[in-house]
Amino acid sequence: MNTPMAMGGSGRLETVTNPRDGENRPAILLAGASVRWAAQSLRRGMPNSRVIGLDWFGDSDTRMVCDQFHPFRVGEESQENLSQQIESVANLHAARVIRVGGLQVSGGGNSWRQWNRLQAIVREIAAASDFGEFPVATPLTYQCSAGRCRLAGSNCDDVSAADLIAETSGRGIRWLWKQANSTGGMGIRSVPTSTESILESSDGWLQQRITGxxxxxxxxxxxxxxxxxxxxxxxxxxxxxxxxxxxxxxxxxxxxxxxxxxxxxxxxxxxxxxxxxxxxxxxxxxxxxxxxxxxxxxxxxxxxxxxxxxxxxxxxxxxxxxxxxxxxxxxxxxxxxxxxxxxxxxLNWLSETTDWSSSSTRSQWIKRIVFAGQEGIVDVSTIRKRLRAESITIELADLPPERTRIATGEPILTLLFRVDDRAKKMASAQLRRAIRIVQGELLP
Structure with a gap:
């Protein structure tokens, strides 16, 4: 897995073609932050489709599974520009657009209105349940713009974000700042003692931090x-x-x-x-x-x-x-x-008759993104050799092209690991060791 900043970008529409027969097959454009899993899933379930990929990373296994691949152009991350790039690639291939996780684009609807509706649904179900048995709630949330906040879903007057934080600090309430139109947790920040960053931000939420x-x-x-x-x-x-x-x-x-x-x-x-x-x-x-x-x-x-x-x-x-x-x-x-x-x-595995005690239903899969603890160059072949040498059976995914330089804090690749319920401790130890190997094999 590589990051947008490491991909470079000329501003031109870059195309990577993976030759396959039958260019007249129906084209499906998968657009997202990373489309690797979606492309693999689509390829398996709909082998006669023509898979077009569009994402930030351009990992080698993504390019391999797609018939054609385009990276998002660096430096044009606004929602409007992303929408234009998606439309351009879709028109180029006469493709149907399917958006997958980790990407916010214009036309996706008002995020404040969506939250208010979610909150209303939870309250309506709770009100209709017997004796308050509905176990789902929503955290205390304020919608904020330019340093002013309003309780979500209410008609109350706006209050200053700084005043709100100061007023609630004595009651043990901790806050998170959630930037509008962010994904993957990148736009979620702990609210600092100083609220300057919030006051200068555009739109977002102050949401009570729930421990759990x-x-x-x-x-x-x-x-x-x-x-x-x-x-x-x-x-x-x-x-x-x-x-x-x-x-x-x-x-x-x-x-x-x-x-x-x-x-x-x-x-x-x-x-x-x-x-x-x-x-x-x-x-x-x-x-x-x-x-x-x-x-x-x-x-x-x-x-x-x-x-x-x-x-x-x-x-x-x-x-x-x-x-x-x-x-x-x-x-x-x-x-x-x-x-x-x-x-x-x-699909009937989550039915009342599902036997959750059986060995098959109690197995799990772990998907773990490994981030770089220091800057370095990825050598996937060396990582594979080290894992084999230590008898660690684990699948590598979201693979950056060979000799890609990764900055500190950026994702290196993803580990996929099957865990048997009877050997959880051993599996956890192997996963921790695999993470250390991946992080330790970055070349200077």
Missing amino acids: RSYGLVAIASANQTRMLGLTVGLHQRFGDRPFVYSGSRGPVSQIGDAGVSEVPWRHLQTLSEQVAKSFSLRGLFNLDFIRDASGRWCLLELNARPSASCEVIERWATDTGWMGPDDSLMRMHLEAIDGGDPATR
Whole structure:
């Protein structure tokens, strides 16, 4: 995995072609921060399609699976410019556009309005439930612009962000600043003692920081029904004042801690998924992000109305366990749902009859992005040799071209690792060792 800054850019539309037969096949343009998993999934499930990739990284395995690939042009990161680049590439190939996770472009809707609607859905379900049994809530959130804030979903008067932070500091409330139209945790910052950065920012949120574990619920919506596909644990890494930079996923989760599957409120999460899909007229894959606090309350943080990075661990698990056929894929189901089909009829692993105690359902996949602790040049072949020498069986993905220079804090590549429930400690030790090998093999 390489970063946009390391890719260079001439301002011209760069094209990388991977020759295949049948240029008259239907073209599908996958546009996102990184489209590697989506392209692989689409290639497996729809082998007769022509896959066009457009992302920031241009990793070698992404280019290999795509029929043609274009990198986003560096220095043109605004939403308007990204939309124009997507339109230009789509017109070039007469391609259908499918957006995948980690990319915000213009025309995606008002993010404040989306949050207010999510908050209203949670409140409506809670009000209709018996004895307040609905375990999902939303954190205290203020919508902010130019240093002025208003309680989300209310008609209250604006208040100064500085005054709000000063007033609540004595009550033990900690705040996060969430920049509008950011993804992957890059726009989430811990609120410093000084609020100067917030006062100078444009649009965003002040949101109460909830202590707990991060989860992502992957679901798919069709015209007739909405199905949960799996719950994953979100992995994050701190970079300075950014405490929640996305670094991977682990899943699917069948139990929380040692208390058993009954602690996962599947029925309530299903109700929430259905109402969100209905309210937003969703079709295809989507993701709901949560924090589960120490009391067992699930705080809804965000809706990602597109295939997300955590879909990969769900798909790999479903293929391993036989719940999904070898020629099927989540991206194929995503397109079928968008086109009015009902692929969810083939997905029944999250039903009341699922045996979560079986060895197959209790296995997991880990997707772990490895970041550079220091600047250096990536040598993938050397990394592979070191892993083999230490008998670590792990898959490498999001591979940068050979001899790519990586800056400190940038992603190097991604590790994909299957974990058997009976050997979790050994798997964790191997994963930690693999991370150290990848970080330690950067050449000066």
